[in-house]
Amino acid sequence: MMSSIAGDPLRRGAGTLLLGLSGRLLVAVAWTSAALFGAYVLAFYVAAIGDGDMQRWNQTLPGLYAPETPLALIGMGAHFLTGALLLLAGPVQLMAGIRRRFPAFHRWTGRAYVLAAFVTGIGGLAFILVRGTVGGWPMDVGFGLYGVLVTLAAVETFRHARTRRLDRHRAWAIRLFALVVGSWLYRMDYGIWLMLMGRLGHSNDFTGPFDIVMAFFFYLPNLMVAEVFIRARGLMVPGGVRLLAAAGLAATAALLTIGTYYFTKFYWGPPILATLGL
């Protein structure tokens, strides 16, 4: 039965087409949303440094700005700037057309991307080591592992590009991208959860059951998807599975669009518009 579905060329053709379309839709929604989050980080956190009003950082999380621990302060500031750049520039680095047509551009932006990822990881880790996160040790462990993985993926992406081991370079670049996207997904997951479930499992000090799961859940699933993607190159997938995957991607894109709308309206949009003088 399964082989007749797998062998049905009509269903396979439709599945491939819809999977391609829904995949592109999801990438477009995710990039737009992540870029809006990156622009918000620049407009709110980085602009506060320029304005000399870093107390503003504490409006979102208490203790983000603490002048008595300069190492944590520098780490956080650097992590805001480079983290935002990663979100804005990441997809350009993955575009095959640009990679093929402008290899020198890809190399230079790649070096900047990897350096920014390294600084983001080390900056976040410095903050955790000096001050600790709002949620205590479970969140320290979750975010700490995240920082270690981002830093490792940045180093490995660079190292394998230097030695021209391009298959490994590609695999680490995909892992790095999946990890970076996590910083945006963390906010989206919270937004969608609060929208659907209210404050169930969440507490103000981020020690609720949902908060503890989320300390890991914003990057481990992405890494698993990245692993599947890295290994599934050229795999023959039955038409029915493709159709199912296409429906899943389209539904995710719809959920992210709703989440992005509310985030932009109430949270990211106002500082971005204020920075633009609108």
Ligand code: HEM
């Ligand atoms: C990849 C891009 C990243 C961006 C755009 C980003 C952005 C942010 C933002 C905006 C905040 C402030 C809280 C909020 O508004 O939600 C924050 C907090 C934080 N980030 Fe990141 N981040 C990124 C990556 C990382 C990485 C790799 C680490 C590594 C450990 C990290 C560790 C932290 C920590 C520890 C906090 C403070 C949490 C607390 O106060 O308890 N971030 N980040």
